[in-house]
Amino acid sequence: MTQIYDRVALIGLGLIASSMFWAMKRGGLAGEVTGFARSAETRNVAREIGLCDRVCESAAEAVEGADLVVLCVPVGVMGAVAAEIAPALKPGATVSDVGSVKRAVIDAVAPHLPDHVDFVPAHPLAGTEHSGPRSGFAELFDYRFTLIVPQEGADRAAVERLTALWQGMGALTEEMEADHHDLVLAVTSHAPHLIAYTMVGVADDLRRVTDSEVIKYSAAGFRDFTRIAASDPTMWRDVFLNNKDATLEILGRFTEELFALQRAIRMEDGDHLHAYFTRTRAIRRGIIEAGQDTDAPDFGRVKKGG
Numbered sequence: 001m002t003q004i005y006d007r008v009a010l011i012g013l014g015l016i017a018s019s020m021f022w023a024m025k026r027g028g029l030a031g032e033v034t035g036f037a038r039s040a041e042t043r044n045v046a047r048e049i050g051l052c053d054r055v056c057e058s059a060a061e062a063v064e065g066a067d068l069v070v071l072c073v074p075v076g077v078m079g080a081v082a083a084e085i086a087p088a089l090k091p092g093a094t095v096s097d098v099g100s101v102k103r104a105v106i107d108a109v110a111p112h113l114p115d116h117v118d119f120v121p122a123h124p125l126a127g128t129e130h131s132g133p134r135s136g137f138a139e140l141f142d143y144r145f146t147l148i149v150p151q152e153g154a155d156r157a158a159v160e161r162l163t164a165l166w167q168g169m170g171a172l173t174e175e176m177e178a179d180h181h182d183l184v185l186a187v188t189s190h191a192p193h194l195i196a197y198t199m200v201g202v203a204d205d206l207r208r209v210t211d212s213e214v215i216k217y218s219a220a221g222f223r224d225f226t227r228i229a230a231s232d233p234t235m236w237r238d239v240f241l242n243n244k245d246a247t248l249e250i251l252g253r254f255t256e257e258l259f260a261l262q263r264a265i266r267m268e269d270g271d272h273l274h275a276y277f278t279r280t281r282a283i284r285r286g287i288i289e290a291g292q293d294t295d296a297p298d299f300g301r302v303k304k305g306g
């Protein structure tokens, strides 16, 4: 593969930044990759495991001379980090981020950036419940979508170059507008996480009644909930505080449906339950039939590899 950027700086060295580093190295996509994380412990771990070609002692030092700077920190601190790096950014550089929320990040970051850089937000739709510098791996983005969220009047060359980087890291890419992104992600990621947190919380509340049975006999569905509920608390606190309106909108609709199903159970309305579950099963089948199941063993390989 060809090198896309000479110098890349990763700010925040957790799951996403470390996966980006290994994926960039795998594809030979970047020359030197510098990195910075707020905690000395994380910086030391990064040095120990060879995460980044150079781990710097400040964010400003890491971005100096970089052609691409990617903010890989929790959504709630993106603005503060942008303010910190702004004076050190090289003219012509691209600044991007990987935040799970887009509108709030754009509003927090854009005002701090000088006119001589291009800001191209992005969001890889890939992750795990693990966090920190040791959790990343090169394959994380393979055949997963990364949404690119160009701003009005964005420099197309900068957008295309960042898109090429994500594709080089294995991702499928698509462009999306920020508010639309936040609504879509509220449905597909944010509300489901909140539901998982709630379900695991309920099980924990019942622990004394059920002893350790909830763990011992946990079926696949609940196990998936516990995996998701093990995700980083700081990241998810920030997601909900920064995608408040869309998440509340979706949760409002969710509770209405939940109450309707609750009532159907109470009234022993089997027709309602059956019709509902038939509709939801069709959605899953539709995803598979349209070839959009990114977990399918052959997903993307036929189209990409020929």
Ligand SMILES: NC(=O)c1ccc[n+]([C@@H]2O[C@H](COP(=O)([O-])OP(=O)(O)OC[C@H]3O[C@@H](n4cnc5c(N)ncnc54)[C@H](O)[C@@H]3O)[C@@H](O)[C@H]2O)c1
Residues within 6 Å of the ligand: 011, 012, 013, 014, 015, 016, 017, 036, 037, 038, 039, 042, 072, 073, 074, 075, 077, 080, 081, 098, 099, 100, 101, 123, 124, 125, 126, 127, 128, 129, 130, 131, 132, 133, 232, 235, 239
């Ligand atoms: N985990 C996922 O599944 C996932 C998926 C897609 C996008 N994201 C987004 O990616 C971003 C990073 O998530 P992650 O999972 O890699 O998190 P993580 O917890 O693994 O890593 C975050 C890193 O940021 C550092 N950090 C925190 N505050 C900082 C600051 N002020 N200055 C410098 N460094 C700071 C932490 O020390 C840590 O190294 C978040 O915005 C998240 O919303 C996460």
Ligand SMILES: O=C(O)C(=O)C[C@]1(C(=O)O)C=C[C@@H](O)C=C1
Residues within 6 Å of the ligand: 099, 100, 124, 125, 126, 127, 128, 129, 188, 189, 190, 228
């Ligand atoms: O697989 C997981 O652990 C995830 O939750 C990853 C996941 C998601 O799919 O909801 C979580 C947050 C992101 O912003 C993107 C991806």
